[in-house]
Amino acid sequence: MECGVTAATSPTPTGILADVGHRAERSPARTGLHVAFKEKGEIKEKREKFLTAKYGHHQMSLIRKRLAVEMWLYEELKKLYDSGKSNGEKVGVTSEEVEVDMDELLDMDSEEQRRRHLQGLLINAKGSKSDVNKFINDLLEKAKTL
Template identity: 75%
Template sequence: MECGVTGGYTNGTTPAGILADVRSERSPSKTGLHVNFKDKGEIKERREKFLTAKYGHHQMSLIRKRLAVEMWLYEELKKLYETSKQVDDVNNDEVEVDIDELLDMDNDDERRRHLQNLLINAKGPQSDVKKFINDLLDKAKTL
């Protein structure tokens, strides 16, 4: 910043008019400028934090609904495939039902056939399997 005195220099005192001139030359946007240096420890601490996504209310409700259906699906499959403790677990069949794959199918008949083929080795009674398929198809329609 340049600062100049318009008059001659006298006995070491500055007239009030000169101070007023210098203050009026300052830019109002530059008066509050300052620099803050941070320790490297603060930067390292900041890097260790995790980034989380923020979803809108509607998106979160869809996620919760999908999660509820998947948890229900998991619990029901556990019930259908329960085996007694005395039976060897050599024939431990795992079935994986993909909800997205079901939703991509054209109609309910195709979905029903696909589920029946997947659940052919279920340990539970067939009436429970049919009820499970009907319930899953109903829940899939809400997604």
């Protein structure tokens, strides 16, 4: 028995192979693929890298508490050193900078030692003596919570 297909109705096997090869050359997946290497001296711009860290809930609450105390400290120091200014002068600009290091303060052994240290730092404050003492008492209370 003989089976056959007429040439007029379907392509020959060689015609199919030729057609497949032709389609493989124009495949959309392969067009536009190329590798471009950059020369070592051709680096245009380096990106800055930043290190970020995640903190737990408890650690973040401690950080927020510390930040709140330090912001309060900053505002109160501005009040102490700006309280003697007249209306014609700029408010918020101090002639001297006073730096209260909370870590140093917390590392001191006794409250009396902390009090003496703060009194020595605030000797030139323009606020009244009672304002300075109130500030020191409030700061020592806030330092206990840290």
